[in-house]
Amino acid sequence: MKPLQVLATADPAALAAFDQIIDVRSPGEYAQDHLPGAINLPVLDDAQRAEVGTIYVQESRLRANRIGAAHVARNIARHLETSLADKPEGFRPLVYCWRGGQRSNAMATILQRVGWPTTVLNGGYRTYRRWVQARLYDVPCDLDLVLLDGDTGSAKTAILSDLARQGVQTVDLEGLACHRGSLFGAVPGQPQPGQKLFESQLVATLDALDPARPVVVEAESSKIGNRVVPPMLWEAMRRAPRIEVTAPLPERARYLVEAYGDIADQREALLAILERLPVHPSQKRLAAWRALVDQGALTALAEALMALHYDPAYARERRKSGREPLATLALDRLDPSALGRAAAEIAEIVATRPPSEWPGP
Template sequence: MPGIEILDRADLASLTAYDAVIDVRSPGEFAQDHAPGAINLPVLSDAERAEVGTIYVQEDRFKARRVGAAYVAANVARHLQTALAEKPGGFRPLIYCWRGGMRSNAMAVILSQVGWRTTVLAGGYMTWRRHVTARLYDGALPLRLILLDGDTGCGKTEVLLKLAARGAQVIDLEGLAAHRGSLLGGFAGRPQPSQKMFESRLLGVLDGLDPARPVFVEAESSKVGERMVPPALWQAMAQAPRVELAATPQARARYLVRAYRDIIEDRAALDEALRRLPTPPGRKRLAAWAELADAGDFEALALALIELHYDPAYRRSRRKETRGLLGVVDAGGLEAADLDAAAAEILRRVAD
């Protein structure tokens, strides 16, 4: 029988050396977090895992192993007939479970008997998690970060994506965290990933960056929605120089109406977001904003939020700003052509 190999590290370069990284944990565990690029071929479903665990604790350990083995055999057989059915003889999978124990070894034994050169990640998912923690919590990131700054509604996220389209290196924190980073920033029907998943996605991006080239990142706060920017990246951002986008309040109000169309169309979500303002508006102000929303005058509502909430908050934070300013770039009317021109101007200034 072909031997099973062991991998004792979980850096991205090591993981990508395999034809597939197979996470055999339950779908619920996989959804919470997994190694970048991993596919989920569970040997126990969420319900089966719960059943086996209950039998193990409340009845009999031998019975739990027997019941679990039957489920594992049936599930691995199904994977061999579906997801793995067309894999060639030279297929090289890497398998992991929670701690590199029974679940991953059960799958590995069967796959190795098929004839595939099979490897198990020692320590399982927890080895990956320790690697993430070491990189994002305990170390320093040798990156040439440049912050994309500016008032709310000046198109920072869109400019960041246009920089990427022009070949620049970017870290899209809002995309990774599934949140637009402001009070109205949630995406309808798209929950944020877990903190661990956010960090795994982030590290996957960081490991693909060239430290010799500049990396653009939006000047977020230390949290993007409910997800915390890990300390290593936050410390690098705190020391990075800024490029600031500028536009008139009227242009920004028009842009916010376009960018937050999903929130505008969900009146209950809009009303709840307005009530969650850090400085609670009085009843008269809330009533006035409700009248604007009722009338469909969302540009006037956005302009009121800019003038009464967002800009005062930004001015307060700007007074504490110590990071260097590389320049201010006019984003014009914040139309697509204006934002593309702003991206080109940012790249020109950074290159100078």
């Protein structure tokens, strides 16, 4: 049998050479983060991994290895009979575990014995993670970014989706972070990905972009929920020109209540969020907002929050930049047809005005 081949890097070009990337770590490890496109064929599940680790520490190394080997053998056999049963003769898998050790070598050795030319990722997941960190934290962002800016409730996320449908390059940071970007932004029933998985998804998104074309990204803070935008991208966003969308306050309040309808009936959650506003309101104002929640007057609450809290905060940030927007789109309505027209206008702006004509930092 030929010796196992070893891959020393985890960059996309190297990974693209394989028919399948197989993550043999436990499902829990895989859920935290994994290589793009990898499937999870664990040689030890979460319970088995904990069992073997406990025996190793509390009893004996020999017994842990024996029990672990039995689990590994049964699990690999099941994968051969199910997930890998239809793979052809020339199938070329890349196998990895946490650090390129026993788990990946156990799977790779058997796959090689079957007759498939198999490669192990040297250093395992940790090699990939170092590549992601270098890509996001050490390499300057060279994309021509354009910020889609606007006060709370101005339908920026919907316009960004329309832009993507119209063929404009976009990065949906809120979608990647599974969060709508404010204290009210948690998506019910959908927890945010961990920071590592968020960064993996972000790298994959950035690598799919054409650096010769502009990229529109929604103006965000450096933190989306509990996920942190990597500094290199955040600095590029701060320097980027912006296209501002405006709409009347009552229309934004109406749109916001509609867009956040999933939390409208969660009274306790709404009250708790009001208590966590960064600039704490007076007791009188907070009592008035609580009364609006109790009355179900959510449009009035949204209008009050924007007028007294969110709009002033956005205005302060814009004054700090000291730059005029690349363009301003004033919308009277935030219905689907108006948002589609706004996206078309933005698409034309970014397509016809070269970066050399954009306002400088």
